[in-house]
Amino acid sequence: MKDQNLDLFDPRTAVMDPEYSPSSTRDPDFGFAFNDVNFSDRLLQIEIMADSFDPQSDSDSFHSQSLADWARNRKRRREDIRKEMDTCHSFSALDITACPEEQVISCNQIDTEDVENENQDESVVAMIEEPHSGDEATNADDSSWNFDSPRVVKVETLHISSPILAAKSPFFYKLFSNGMRESEQRQVTLRINASEEAALMELLNFMYSNKLTTNTAPALLDVLMAADKFEVASCMRHCSRQLRNLPMTPESALLYLELPSSILMAEAVKPLTDAAEQFLAAKYKDITKFQEEVMKLPLAGVEAILFSDDLQIASEDAVYDFVLKWTRTHYPQIEERREILGSRLGRCIRFPFMSCRKLRKVLACNDFDHEFASKLVLEALFYKAEAPHRQRTQAAEDSSSTSHRFVERAYKYRPxxxxxxxxxxxxxxxxxxxxxxxxxxxxPSGRVYSQAFHLGGQGFFLSAHCNMDQQSSFHCFGLFLGMQEKGSVTFAVDYEFAARTKPGEEYVSKYKGNYTFTGGKAVGYRNLFAIPWTSFIAEDSPYFTNGMLHLRAELTIKS
Structure with a gap:
C-alpha cells in the first residue's frame, strides 16, 4: 500500500498534466480543496444577518429572479443601509453590529485602514476570533449592543486555505498578513446580509475552481457585486464576460451602466459597460424616432446615445435642443442643471458643427455656466475658421480621444x-x-440637404442631387438653392455657384444669376459640372480633393 500511495504523487505524472504545467495560462483548479479539512489551514465562520426587508435569498430565487427584481431589491437594500447609517451615528464607536457598513477586522480598536472597503453599498464585517478575557461584560457598553442590532439568523462554517484566498483577493491577503497577532488566529469570521449568502458561496467556490454554477443575469450581478466587495478581480472579469454573452435589453444595459462603481469594478467591468453603451447607441441611434422613449432614460443612458458617432439626427443644433429639453425635464433646479451640463451632457454636444445662429443662442442661454459656454463657443468658432484640411487633421487627432467633439456625425442636414x-x-x-x-x-436619385443659413432674416439651404439630365440620357450632379419660407413671401437675390479642385486654389465660378423666391421654390442646375455622373464620381475626377468636394454659394440681396 505504501508503494501505491507514492505512485499517486509521482512528480513525472504531475509534469505530464497540462493543468499543472508551468507554461499553462489557466489558473490552477483547486476545486478539490474547497471546504476540505485536509487542504485547509483555517476556519471561515460566516455570520448571516437578517436583512431589514424580506429578501428572497434561497437558492431558487437566486437563480430565477428577474433583472427588475434584482434592481428593485438593490435599491431597497441601499435605502435600508442608509437608514441604518443615519441611526448608527448616535451609537458607540464599538458598536460594530449597529453600523453594518463599517468594516473592521477585530472587535478591538484596530486600524480600519488596513482593510479598505471600496464599495460602501452594503455591509461587510470581518473579524478574527480571539480568546475571551472574561472582562468583556464589564467593559462593554450594553446599551449599544442591544439597540436594535442586526440579528444573526444563521452561521456557516467552512474550511479554507488562506494561501488560495490571499492569492485571489487583496482583501483576504491583507486580512491574513496584516502583521498583527490576530492574523495568526485559526478562525476568521465574516458577517454578511442574508441576501448576500448565495453570492458569497459562489464567489468562494470560484476562488478555488475558477468556475461558477450560476448563469442568470441577476445571480451573476450578485456575484459581481460580492467579487467587487472582496476584491476578486478575476471573478469580476468572469462575471462581466458571462453577462456580455447573455441577450441584452435596454433595462439590462442601463443596469450595467449604473452599477455602484469602485476603482476595481470600473476596470474589471469596462468591457461590460462598453457593450451596454454600444447596445443603447445602436438601438436608439435614430433619436428622432425614439425621442419620447429616450426622454425617459436616465443620465447614463442618454450619455451613451449622445456620445455615439453614428447618431442619426438632423443636425448638431437638434442635439443641443434635445439636451436642453432633457435636462430641463430631469433637473428643474437651475443649479443642478448647470452642473449636469457643465460636467456631463454639455460634453456630448459637438459645438463645432452647430450653426452660428445657434451658437449665439448658447451664449445667451441661462442653463449653461457663462464661462463654460463662452469657452465652447470660442473653440467652435476657431474650428469653423480653419481650412478644411486642418479641420480633418484635428478631427483625426480627436477621434482617438473620448470626447469626439471635432468628429462630424452623419447628419441629415450637412454642416x-x-x-x-x-x-x-x-x-x-x-x-x-x-x-x-x-x-x-x-x-441614382438621392439628395442631401445643408443646414439652414440666413440672409436678410430669411432662411435658405443648399441641396445636392443626383439627376437625369434634361434629355434623360445620363445621370449627373446637380446643386440647388432653396428658401425655407413658404406661402406669399417673395425674396430676390443674386446668386453664384462655384467649386474648386485643390485646397489652395481659388473657387471657379460655375453658374450665376438672379432669382425671386416665392412659395418655397428653389433654383439651381441639374448638371453643375456639365459631365456625366460616372465621370464626376470617378477616382480620377478633378472635383474631389483628398476625397472631398468643395462647393461655394454666394447670395446677395438684390438692390
Whole structure:
C-alpha cells in the first residue's frame, strides 16, 4: 500500500498534466480543496444577518429572479443601509453590529485602514476570533449592543486555505498578513446580509475552481457585486464576460451602466459597460424616432446615445435642443442643471458643427455656466475658421480621444460654413463640403440637404442631387438653392455657384444669376459640372480633393 500511495504523487505524472504545467495560462483548479479539512489551514465562520426587508435569498430565487427584481431589491437594500447609517451615528464607536457598513477586522480598536472597503453599498464585517478575557461584560457598553442590532439568523462554517484566498483577493491577503497577532488566529469570521449568502458561496467556490454554477443575469450581478466587495478581480472579469454573452435589453444595459462603481469594478467591468453603451447607441441611434422613449432614460443612458458617432439626427443644433429639453425635464433646479451640463451632457454636444445662429443662442442661454459656454463657443468658432484640411487633421487627432467633439456625425442636414457681409450690400458666402462616399450614395436619385443659413432674416439651404439630365440620357450632379419660407413671401437675390479642385486654389465660378423666391421654390442646375455622373464620381475626377468636394454659394440681396 505504501508503494501505491507514492505512485499517486509521482512528480513525472504531475509534469505530464497540462493543468499543472508551468507554461499553462489557466489558473490552477483547486476545486478539490474547497471546504476540505485536509487542504485547509483555517476556519471561515460566516455570520448571516437578517436583512431589514424580506429578501428572497434561497437558492431558487437566486437563480430565477428577474433583472427588475434584482434592481428593485438593490435599491431597497441601499435605502435600508442608509437608514441604518443615519441611526448608527448616535451609537458607540464599538458598536460594530449597529453600523453594518463599517468594516473592521477585530472587535478591538484596530486600524480600519488596513482593510479598505471600496464599495460602501452594503455591509461587510470581518473579524478574527480571539480568546475571551472574561472582562468583556464589564467593559462593554450594553446599551449599544442591544439597540436594535442586526440579528444573526444563521452561521456557516467552512474550511479554507488562506494561501488560495490571499492569492485571489487583496482583501483576504491583507486580512491574513496584516502583521498583527490576530492574523495568526485559526478562525476568521465574516458577517454578511442574508441576501448576500448565495453570492458569497459562489464567489468562494470560484476562488478555488475558477468556475461558477450560476448563469442568470441577476445571480451573476450578485456575484459581481460580492467579487467587487472582496476584491476578486478575476471573478469580476468572469462575471462581466458571462453577462456580455447573455441577450441584452435596454433595462439590462442601463443596469450595467449604473452599477455602484469602485476603482476595481470600473476596470474589471469596462468591457461590460462598453457593450451596454454600444447596445443603447445602436438601438436608439435614430433619436428622432425614439425621442419620447429616450426622454425617459436616465443620465447614463442618454450619455451613451449622445456620445455615439453614428447618431442619426438632423443636425448638431437638434442635439443641443434635445439636451436642453432633457435636462430641463430631469433637473428643474437651475443649479443642478448647470452642473449636469457643465460636467456631463454639455460634453456630448459637438459645438463645432452647430450653426452660428445657434451658437449665439448658447451664449445667451441661462442653463449653461457663462464661462463654460463662452469657452465652447470660442473653440467652435476657431474650428469653423480653419481650412478644411486642418479641420480633418484635428478631427483625426480627436477621434482617438473620448470626447469626439471635432468628429462630424452623419447628419441629415450637412454642416456649412457661412461668412456674412453687411456692406456694400447684405451678402453671405456659404461653403459646403461633401465626402466622395456621400456623393456616391446619391446615385441614382438621392439628395442631401445643408443646414439652414440666413440672409436678410430669411432662411435658405443648399441641396445636392443626383439627376437625369434634361434629355434623360445620363445621370449627373446637380446643386440647388432653396428658401425655407413658404406661402406669399417673395425674396430676390443674386446668386453664384462655384467649386474648386485643390485646397489652395481659388473657387471657379460655375453658374450665376438672379432669382425671386416665392412659395418655397428653389433654383439651381441639374448638371453643375456639365459631365456625366460616372465621370464626376470617378477616382480620377478633378472635383474631389483628398476625397472631398468643395462647393461655394454666394447670395446677395438684390438692390
Amino acid at each position: 456649412v460654413k457661412v461668412v456674412d457681409f453687411g456692406l456694400p450690400r447684405q451678402q453671405c458666402v456659404v461653403y459646403l463640403d461633401l465626402k466622395r462616399e456621400e456623393c456616391a450614395n446619391l446615385f
